[in-house]
Amino acid sequence: QSVLTQPPSVSAAPGQKVTISCSGSSSNIGNNYVSWYQQLPGTAPKLLIYDNNKRPSGIPDRFSGSKSGTSATLGITGLQTGDEADYYCGTWDSSLSGVVFGGGTKLTVL
């Protein structure tokens, strides 16, 4: 059981928008920055969003992040078949004194 809760799967059609939620508590999301990672099949994770809503260089603005209270959301617009992947949220947990991840969300672009 992961400390952060994500939906196991989401799906949408090409060109549409999808959001992926990540729910936590005051010991993690509520008081720390959230990051998001994309893991394409058979590859290492890749940083998409850090510090709640910042994009590393090279990440298109189709990807966005937000945080409110103890929840965070990843948004992807203009969906492409190449966006099919597992997406993970992560943050620091002050009670555990370590990084925690969500269980991951599998995105299917129909």
Added chain:
Amino acid sequence: QVQLVQSGAEVKKPGASVKVSCKASGYTFTSYGISWVRQAPGQGLEWMGWISAYNGNTNYAQKLQGRVTMTTDTSTSTAYMELRSLRSDDTAVYYCARDGAGDYMDVWGKGTTVTVSS
């Protein structure tokens, strides 16, 4: 370009130890830390711990305390993760990732598969 190159796959017997290496290039090694993250087959990401390449300070996941040791060799810009008393549920892909302060990981290695089997 910034990259992390990990050592090759390992097969170990239960009770043995494994040491995975992660060689950094393209940036000043001592300006960042290294996090280690593992992923069991078909499962999600599990953070194992973090080491500062600047001063060697470490922070290990509570679950692995006593079984894991992370070190760095600044002369070769290489980080190491040793896991002892291996069990079958340690079978996973082990990733190293550049991590400034132990909060987010911006560059990842390709992963090292560790299989624990009798």
